[in-house]
Amino acid sequence: MVRDKVATRLYVEDDLANGQIIGLDQGRAHFLRTVLRLKAGARVALFNGRHGEWSAVLEGLGKGWASLAIGDQRRVQVAEPDLWLVFAPIKRGRIDFLIEKATELGCSELHPAMTRFTAMDRVNTDRLAANAREAAEQCERLSVPQVRTPHDLDKLIAAWPAERHLLVCAERRDAAPIADSLADARTAGLVEQPWAVLIGPEGGFADHEFAALSRLPRARFVGLGPRILRADTAGIAALTCWQAWLGDWRHHPEVRSDL
Template sequence: MQDTPKTRLHVDSPLAEGQAIGLDHERAHYLRHVLRLERGDAVAVFNGTDGEWLAVIDGFGKGWCSLTVQARRRAQQDGPDLWLLFAPIKRGRIDTVAEKASELGASRIWPVFTRHTDPHRVNMDRLRANAVEAAEQCERLSVPDMPEPVQLHKALADWPAERVLFLCAESGSARPVAEAVRDFAGRPAAFLVGPEGGFAKSELDDLSKLPFVVPVGLGPRVLRADTAVFAALACWQALVGDWTASGGDARPPFRAAEDARGQPI
């Protein structure tokens, strides 16, 4: 058995030393036939509540794989309290939004329908699968919450007053995103990104009247909806999020530091 995991998996099972985990056909196939793993190989597992653990493959069968949890690698830590609300866009690009928002640390990814939203149906199973895969690859300890899509006004009806909502506004009065994010540092935050056709004027007027909404601009160029998502989340992370951590916490875990000669230290 090797102590270095061959891959990383999100599981729904409780995690503790000696815990047995059964994987479904899709995951068993992935480990056995895609990664070519064998009995005794190590994998890392996490479930969003118990931290990350080292597990070993006990065996494979027809459509199944069993693991045994051995030792905890990392304790559970709270990630950024950052929500993303976005108007669904075309297939392919909406999958990328789910993937990259997960990589960028969003704790909630919520599709909302606006007046100019083009797609009116969202494959949430596929979106969640993309977010899970991204969480596995980027070494975060949780998977984003992904509520079912709703009309924008319903999402805002019970909005928590303490959470500031940065409205990525393509027109009208808006503050520079960096300035606004810094001013509200320390508060729970969310970004709202509209559809490719932009928000309707009536929507912008209604949003501007809400006390928790802060319109922000993302620069002098017109960004595509998916680009606006990535730009907004990256700005928040770089200014007040977990990109600002010092030392090893500012980089992915288990990455060795290197000295000036490129040798691990």
């Protein structure tokens, strides 16, 4: 693998292989030409979530177009945690922040869930997907989390996969400290299994939502300490704890050869 210096990283949907020529859409071409002010011959990195990361040379670009010649592979594709974030939508600036940080923290899917007390009634999933893609490009992960269509929480619970564990972040007296719950899960060997973190609205969950969640066999109610956290803070805190106890933060970081 080669780790030469590159001007930027881009997510593309094309297959990636040595010697292949690919074109970029107008938006990405504009980014390279007008924002980064790159010229022909500049080196960039490409990834698609399937074939690892590849170096590429900017062969040419103009107004609304750019072509790239793919060179050598920089990194092979690796398995990433199967971790969902299910969250009640919040105001625009804070939801954008949450999506960015959830991407950096390794989520594989992002599920907006409309709850009884959700204050927002519309979610711009295209904007959220763009935020996730940009965050993935910047944090050097090899995939981009999928942003799912919003669904009512009741429907998500009814269709919940039987094999997926669920951390329900809730202000309840019977909620275990999140560190204790994750430590128990690690001791039980639940590291390489699918998980999800659920963050409710700032008004909390309704009684019937708590009842439905309690019936899920792999749901764990956890608390996030003595202070009341905003929804976006709670999401980041819970994902951080999960990564530290069960996720890929347990592994040694990759040694960079291009530093």
